[in-house]
Amino acid sequence: MSIDVNAKERHGGEMKLGYHNDVKNHDVENAGRGVITLDLNDPRPLYMQIVESILRLIENNRMKLGDSLPSSRKLSGELGINYHTVNRAYEILIHDGILQIDRKKRITIARGISESAIGRIGMWKMKIWGMIEEMISAGFSKTDILMVLSSLIGDVAEGYN
């Protein structure tokens, strides 16, 4: 038997029951595990945002090994987006071994984030993505960006030491 010490931090506090009180608390709490949020105005492609959301949920322990995800049709229906977008995100994660499809065609979480390439590099790639995109749209060239980055790396490493 294990005690879920993070339960309160995960979905405590913020869950207030509104309108009518006929919603069972555990319903809300169970459903509250993995919320996925996409910004349709974000310049990053939607499938990248989905990949990032899922990675973050695994990172924060909101989704654990063996937890299943909704089918791409179901998820796209809830979000009101194209199911190919969700499919593409799932394919990336399956390719990297974070998700897997089991016998019953269920998509489940196969591995922790630390054991996968996307987990190690991809998270950071995605964090930097937005910034680089902004720099490109602000008119920076590839060499400009590289210069800024390498000088920053120098500065940060110096400060760190």
Added chain:
Amino acid sequence: MSAEILYIIDAAVLLMIGFVLSVVPYINPPFIQFGVRLPEEVYSNRKLVMLRRIYSSASIAISAFLAAIEYFFGSVIPGYLSLIGFVLIYLILMLVIYLKIHYTVMKIKRTFKSTGTPNDIVATTLTDVDSSVNPLIFVLPWAAVAIILAVGLYLYPSLPSTFPDHFNAQGVANSFESKTLLSVLSSVLFIGVPVSALLDFLAIAVLRVGQIQDPSRPIGSKLSIKRFNRVNAYLLVFIALIVDSIIFLTSLVMWQIIPRGLVLIVTLLPALCIIPAVMIVALKVGQGGWRTMARDGGSGKIVRDDDRLWKGGIIYYNPEDSSILVPKRFGYGYTLNMAHPVSWLVFVIIVLVPVAIFVFVVGV
């Protein structure tokens, strides 16, 4: 029974439609009013309160006016088209009023949208929410069809060789048919079977709908839309059973088990159960199930500004969305995503089937 009773029934139907439409503004969620997505606090804005009242009272007043015309001048209005014509006029008038209010609410929204850039956040929870219903309910309409068929077959040998297959409102037969298996069982075969199939199909389709109505409350929204779907699946099966019972009762009239004079009562009484049932459910769960929604930490402000995807707040057109069915914005139930090719197919079928039935009925 006299023709007067027909006018009373027509007038009552008009009044009932008026009554149904009058509650629509109160069925819809506070964050979507007259097809416009609004910050929730606008719901109690004086102007919006007024607009809801205007719509409600207009729907009753106009229907009462048309009902009065139908009642007093029914004899001068040509034949059976009067009710259909009146309902059409009424719905067009209500659509015009709705659109007028819709664009007024859009204006109100602009005055409230003061802070920040327009948002477009969508959100849901990855955890599965159970939306299953007892699969036995899908069998119920077929069980009813089977019972009617069995009773028909049992009575078949004792039926006279010709029997009336059409009655006027006074219960006087005005069309006769000779006895064959097909003619005896025609209403159950040609109405009962397709209606049961259609409503079962709709119930299954409805259970798959999932669009989140309020992304600022993704968990509550998902739970409520699933509850909404489940309730509507039960409602559709209930309607199928009502249709089957009407078929059963009219068949019993045709088979001369129930006296002909009761034909109007046995068709109207079950049909009248449908509207109160839908209204009670609609008022209880609210459109999209918002009345049962839990406030899962949502701020209540608009995080999704998707008004541009809803033409006039009624027609959903979103090529980015793979969904075919989505919860309606104004009214109760679901609507089609007209950017999806399958929706057009469904739409054509929805339009063609009544036309075909009408042509068939008039032709025969």
